[in-house]
Amino acid sequence: MNSNKTLSKLLMVLALLISLVGIAFYVIVIVIGDEAFKPEESGDIETAQRLQNLVISPFVWYTVVILIGTLVVTVISSIISLVKKPEALKKTLLSIASLAVVLVIAYFLHDGAQVVGADGNVLEGGAENATANVWSSTGIWYSMILGGVGLALFLVDMVKGLVKS
Numbered sequence: 001m002n003s004n005k006t007l008s009k010l011l012m013v014l015a016l017l018i019s020l021v022g023i024a025f026y027v028i029v030i031v032i033g034d035e036a037f038k039p040e041e042s043g044d045i046e047t048a049q050r051l052q053n054l055v056i057s058p059f060v061w062y063t064v065v066i067l068i069g070t071l072v073v074t075v076i077s078s079i080i081s082l083v084k085k086p087e088a089l090k091k092t093l094l095s096i097a098s099l100a101v102v103l104v105i106a107y108f109l110h111d112g113a114q115v116v117g118a119d120g121n122v123l124e125g126g127a128e129n130a131t132a133n134v135w136s137s138t139g140i141w142y143s144m145i146l147g148g149v150g151l152a153l154f155l156v157d158m159v160k161g162l163v164k165s
Contacts, residue, residue: 018066021062022062025055025058025059025062028055029055029059032051032055102142102145102146102149103138103142105141105145106138106139106141106142106145107134107138107141109138109141110134110137110138110141111137112128112129112130112133112134112137113128113133114126114127114128114133115133
């Protein structure tokens with residue numbers, strides 16, 4: 001129990017630090033003013049670019065670091081949780097396997113046809129059986145299959161609910 005309180009306090013301090021840095025970036029942008037970032041309004045392209053590099057670039061990197069940190073912590077805690085509970089690991093692996101089967105089915109359903117623009121020319125990457133074309137079609141089929149399964153399960157659940165009442 002004591003370790004949970006310590007972890008809770010540590011996470012609260014970390015969240016406070018992240019918030020304070022975000023607030024500092026926000027205040028800097030407010031103080032400078034958003035017109036300074038628009039070269040067409042300020043008339044000085046070099047100053048606008050310098051301000052963008054001074055304020056926006058660190059803000060973007062800060063966001064990327066927070067995102068990567070969150071992703072790493074989430075994945076590690078999920079893996080630890082799965083290792084501690086073998087029955088959950090079994091269900092997770094079964095779910096991943098079923099999604100992989102759906103992906104294979106979707107891959108074999110793709111048509112790989114040419115993608116033609118409004119002018120009648122084949123678009124870049126849209127040649128017949130081009131990698132981007134194949135995976136785009138596979139993604140569409142994958143979404144349609146998963147959506148259909150979800151809709152079917154929703155309808156089954158709705159009918160069960162109607163039958164019970």
